[in-house]
Amino acid sequence: MFREAFDYPLAGESRERLLVGGLLTLGGVIVFLPAIPLQGYFVAVIRSVVAEEADPPAFEDWEALSLDGLKALLVAVPYAIVATVVVAFAVFVLTAGLVAFRTRGGDPTSLAILGIAGLLTLVAAVVFTAATYLYPIALAHFAVEDSVEAAFDLRTVAAIAWNREYAVAWLFVSTVGFVLAAVAGALSLVLVGFFATFYLQVAFVALFARGYERGRESAESRLSDSVHAESSDL
Secondary structure, three states: OOHHHHHHHOOOOOOHHHHHHHHHHHHHHHHHHOOOHHHHHHHHHHHHOOOOOOOOOOOHHHHHHHHHHHHHHHHHHHHHHHHHHHHHHHHHHHHHHHHHHHOOOHHHHHHHHHHHHHHHHHHHHHHHHHHHHEEEEHHHHHHHOOOHHHHHHHHHHHHHOOHHHHHHHHHHHHHHHHHHHHHHHHHHHHEEEEEEHHHHHHHHHHHHHHHHHHHHHHHHHHHHHHHHHHHHHH
């Protein structure tokens, strides 16, 4: 799964794709607007991977890429808001707890406040992780169904999230992938990093798309077995 994902961006006529993608990545950092068709391209990558096409899509229909990019950003906003709000909440609560502990000299009340703050921070961390875990599935579901509403079909998104391959893909990107992305970001100082960043983004999107497809197949299989069992009971 990992080898396929990292080979995927280089399949076919990759030179032009990497050049255009790297330039869009650079442009998106400077003026943001190029990031819109770039997001649309990632949507096209998801569709290509799910359709089991050998080569990544080309940068061709810019109007379609831009429209899909705007839709992808629309999908991202609620998930990003949830993640941002819970992080801000966790920082505020934990800070308030530490201040209370320090100003009250560690009395039982301040200890209780600090304990509650720690518990709420833990809950916030779980919510943040859930939002970042579910978002790639939501984006893939939007891409495949070509419907923004599909991204917020939480029942389907949650069902797909149980797939082992998707979980492994998410964990890989969140750990090893994060380190690789950081290295690529550092190389951006000499421009080559923008092309490396684009390459990694396509590989990560392909990895998520494969995990999404396996998860969807598994979820549909469980639903089919459940319906079959219910009909047998009748």
